Amino acid sequence: MVGPIRNMKxxxxxxxxxxxxxxxxxxVFVAFLxxxxxxxxxxxxxEIVTVSFVVYGYVFGYRRGxxxxxxxxxxxxxxxxFFPNVLILYLIYYNFLVCLFGWLGVKKExxxxxxxxxxxxxxxxxxxxxxxxxxxxxxxxxxxxxxxxFASLPFAIPQTICVAITVALLFLxxxxxxLSL
Numbered sequence: 001m002v003g004p005i006r007n008m009k010x011x012x013x014x015x016x017x018x019x020x021x022x023x024x025x026x027x028v029f030v031a032f033l034x035x036x037x038x039x040x041x042x043x044x045x046x047e048i049v050t051v052s053f054v055v056y057g058y059v060f061g062y063r064r065g066x067x068x069x070x071x072x073x074x075x076x077x078x079x080x081x082f083f084p085n086v087l088i089l090y091l092i093y094y095n096f097l098v099c100l101f102g103w104l105g106v107k108k109e110x111x112x113x114x115x116x117x118x119x120x121x122x123x124x125x126x127x128x129x130x131x132x133x134x135x136x137x138x139x140x141x142x143x144x145x146x147x148x149x150f151a152s153l154p155f156a157i158p159q160t161i162c163v164a165i166t167v168a169l170l171f172l173x174x175x176x177x178x179l180s181l
Contacts, residue, residue, distance in 0.1 A: 051167045058101040069094035
């Protein structure tokens, strides 16, 4: 009986160590994202948060991805200020993104063009969700909501192009790095 009990203790210790390691990786990842978003915030439409979450969800799955996405969405409020529409938008969008790409990772969808196009469609959906959510939360009139929509286009177009380029160029190298962890 001593053997199985000892093995159970070893398994529990190993599981705790693995959980702590995963938590540390997630914390470093979220800190990296906030720093990267801060640095790139001076260039409209240029970002690497999307490609990072796409690969993170793909490699580590939706559970770890949702922890990272929720942490990022909440903690970035301390750096960029609290805006309810942004918080809600990020909580919805980035959690959806890691779930979608976590599912693609489980399905072993390795065709890069499919991943790039899916990421671009998600980026467009992000802009459309913002165009719906922000006017609703702030009580914009229909006329103001239309202005908000058209004002978002100069940012949505380069952001979608940026996502296409970054996912096409960075998905495989970041995936390789994450798989090595």
